[in-house]
Amino acid sequence: MVTLTIDGKQVKVEEGTTILKAAEKLGIKIPTFCFHEKLQPVGACRMCLVEVEKMGKLQVACATCVSEGMVVRTDTPQVRTARRGVLEFLLLNHPLDCPVCDKGGECELQNQVFKYGSDKGRYAEQKRRFIADPKSKYDDLALGPQIIRNMNRCILCRKCVRFITEIAGETDLGTFGRGSRTEINALPDIPVDNPYSGNVVEICPVGALTSKSFRYRIRVWETEPSASICPLCGDGCNITVWSKDQKIYRITSRRNDLIDEGFLCDRGRFGFEFVNHPDRLKQPLVKKDKEFLSADWDEAIKLVASRFEAIKRRSGADSLAGVGSPKLTNEENYLFQKFFRVVVETNNIDHRVDSKHPLPDPNFKAKNHIFGMTNSISQIEKAKLSFVLGCDLQKEHPIITLRVIKSTRSGNALIVANPQRTTLSKFAQDELIYQRGTELVLLNSIAKVIIQEKLFDADKTTLSADQMDRLQENVQAFESGEVSQVTGIDPEKIKKIAQTLAKAESVMILSGKEIIGHAENTKIIDLLQDLLGLTGHQNKDNCGVNLLWEHCNSQGALDCGLLPERLPGRIHLSDGVFRKGVEKIWNAKVKEEPGLDFDQMLKSALQGKIKAMYIAGADPVSTSPDGNLVKEALKKLEFLVVQDTFLTETAKLADVILPGVSFAEKEGTFTNVEGRIQKLKKAFEPLANSKEDWQIICLLAQAWGYDFDYTSPAQIFKELVKVSPIYAKASWEDLDKMENK
Ligand code: SF4
Ligand code: SF4
Incomplete structure (x- = not known):
């Protein structure tokens, strides 16, 4: 632990904590633009500059780690002057179109200029303009089906691009050009329409990115927020519904770190129009x-x-x-x-x-797992190996998918096995595309390799002698050449998957619709449990079989x-x-x-x-x-x-x-x-x-x-x-x- 002093108050925090986070612990709010809780800090906007004793220049609080005995001041004349300077620079080119900007009323730039800005502007020259359409006096440019950009308002915090690459694992938004002509844009001829694109609208601190569905329809303060849960899949993202006169205008995230970490998929964010639809039934x-x-x-x-x-x-x-x-x-x-x-x-x-859906034996307590998830959503990123089987995860569970992507980002492995290619495959180290309905054959042959090649540790297996005998007997029938013909998977590939599963420190299995709707769903889930038991991954931290139900x-x-x-x-x-x-x-x-x-x-x-x-x-x-x-x-x-x-x-x-x-x-x-x-x-x-x-x-x-x-x-x-x-x-x-x- 490290002890430091911020604005005269002592605080103890863990080593590696930033000044920004340490100040937050004391209830001291340091203003930021480019900082986002879930993104890597970049210290680009300079709004969080603070004084640190014995350091010559002001330091960025979001990217400077604390040290023992550090003395920090967050509200001195020098700090205030620096903040005023940052804001003056940002306003050089920022249009004063707050009266028609969708972000008006909840804009970070508006708020911080109000609090820290100067009451005078010294810049009298023509503001820079990014012209989207020379025939129009508006500079709105559609980057994708929902995302509209007005580059004139952008303050280049790059949170949007960082979200797309760091969290969504996509590449459809980037930074182009240099200096004052730097711009945020889609790749040529590729629209920004990844399943999480709407998050950039919420993340953007100004009105540079807005959504088609909300843009110019109402002022933010005219709508009423209400806490709710997204009804469009089983993940249960926490949302705020913004409405007026029995009409929903938009949906935003109501961050819950145990589930959504403050992000929504586009289905959840933009899929509310059915509520406003004129064909709704209104009378018996x-x-x-x-x-x-x-x-x-x-x-x-x-x-x-x-x-x-x-x-x-x-x-x-x-x-x-x-x-x-x-x-x-x-x-x-x-x-x-x-x-x-x-x-x-x-x-x-x-x-x-x-x-x-599969149902367990009446003795359900012993097999309770098959009713849902063994692990929590927030545990997913901790498993050293995620094995997605029979589930188009990004389609069925978009926010759970972000956890899996996060897991791969931190170096954990991912195997995806489905009857067809899915969008998650690009994050996987191994992909199996098997013949629909052959999951049992595939899993039995994986178990057979693990047993035959003694890839499991007999001291760690949690299968009883009876279970082991039964499994050994069952897998005998699965001859590799035949398996390959039935499943369409090469025996070498099956061997590789068996080795990866057996040697992983922790294994989490995520299964969805394909398994739930399978005629032999209960058998598949039992076999998955046996595989975890065999390899010593049952009842262990960050291990488990998870059946992901589809609806809310x-x-x-x-x-x-x-x-x-x-x-x-x-x-x-x-x-x-x-x-x-x-x-x-x-x-x-x-x-x-x-x-x-x-x-x-x-x-x-x-x-x-x-x-x-x-x-x-x-x-x-x-x-x-x-x-x-x-x-x-x-x-x-x-x-x-x-x-x-x-x-x-x-x-x-x-x-x-x-x-x-x-x-x-x-x-x-x-x-x-x-x-x-x-x-x-x-x-x-x-x-x-x-x-x-x-x-x-x-x-x-x-x-x-x-x-x-x-x-x-x-x-x-x-x-x-x-x-x-x-x-x-x-x-x-x-x-x-x-x-x-
Ligand atoms: S568009 Fe918004 S989020 Fe992206 S860099 Fe500009 S201000 Fe930041
Ligand atoms: S992941 Fe599911 S619950 Fe979350 S916003 Fe998307 S549809 Fe809604």
Whole structure:
């Protein structure tokens, strides 16, 4: 540790800490432009100059490390003069177009000139101008589909270029020219459209980089910020939604170092337009003579309740089925499955309409890992070897991808194995492109090489003698020539991968959609576990098998019991003690027999056994691998209710459509891929006559004579915590405290 004095106050920090960070520890803010927490310091803007005793010149605080006994002054006349000088230089060419600049109101240059700048300018000459289009008086230049540059405003901090190269690992933005003609630009004929391009808009301290979707539409201070969670993948990035009059104008990062480190992908940042779309459903619709007619809530709810009740009376509770969604909140999904188990009295509930997810044995505690991630997102960068198998990581999990890129940047290895080339491949030291569906053959042959060539340390393996015998026996069948023919992978390559896996200090496996949707998904995951066990990488720091669920609340839907055989907490219905406990809290009986999963529901509907369905937040006709079959089955139903925000292909088949709301209009929680429960807050009230999904479920239950008298998602969450052992330690109030950690 090093002790130093800053502005008369002593502080102790670790060796290697910069003056800027040490000052921050004392609550002293040193102004910066080019510094960014997650980028290498470059000391380019000179705004953070400070006085250091015994050093002749002023020093840059962002790039000067502390030393024992150092005495620093951050606010002396000399420092203030230097800051004023830096600002005067920056303003020589900076246009005074703040009244029309998107950054106005949150511009670092504006703020620092206000605080440290001079009230007089001495430069009377013509300002330099970068002309984007000689015919236009505006100098806006589109660098990519979203990114617009106005070079006149640029202060050359280079944070944008450094982000693109250091964090995103891309090369589509660079610095060109020299001296006062230096400019930030895209490469000739290559647009800036990497999956993280929008971050440069947020990172740019001035209005030099703006986004097409926000530019010139509204002043920043007219919009209201609201804390939320991105709903567009399972990573769970923390976002701020900026809205006015029930319209989202932009989304920015609400930095959470455990997940996103302050970055968003472009899908999350710019993909909000669906919320503002004019085709949003705003009123309940009831089908009469094949036409949808507007109805009021009372009429629609009474109709649904009476039809459901009549079908139940006539054909039994198990002739009804419910499909929830991994895009609804935990509270909504919890309530949805409770509605079916308590009100309808059936376990015919599911949410897995896109593919069939693996489920563990009823003895799930021993195999808990296959429900999600073993490791946390922030641990990924610590593994010495990341092995991405069956997952187009950048498409499926863009922010997790940044962790993997970060890991490779610090010298860790990456192997990518997929049925096709993916964008992550360029960061990998080895890439396997195998025949789709041959993962088991590939993994068995890797295990065989490790065993045959004795690449594992018998003292470190965590496999029991039985497991070892079974594995040895299983792998015998995989003869290298045949394996190569089946998988398309050269035996030498398999040998190399086996050696890399066996000798790595730590191995983290990341698998996604390809494995989740695989017919033998459970076997693959078990084999991956065995591979880690064999090589001594099981239950070790920064090692594990991680199954990355796709949607924003896939994990939560499982946790909340949106499954035909499991109650909230993912506990099997056959666990009598647990079931009785739930019945006590619900004050209702729960059937012990598992219900039908989505595939079985379809078959049953085609046979005329399932007569009514309630689908909330899902569009299986569009997203299921066999949409035509779904359509055919749904058409056979006597009565279909769809709750959604748009007239989806599934909704078109409904008898009644109940308008739910988007993530921006609701409060609740999502559980991300790593099992982190996070709260989203309402940015604005539900559009027109739509309602929050939990309220609709309550109305339906009440119309059926049940006291679902919940008044808020907080109340539902508190009940979920009581019911589900997985969420037992969570508290609604603590979720607020966890923000911006
Ligand atoms: S465009 Fe913005 S972030 Fe990039 S160098 Fe210029 S001021 Fe810095
Ligand atoms: S990575 Fe996923 S959660 Fe994060 S911003 Fe992108 S889509 Fe949203």
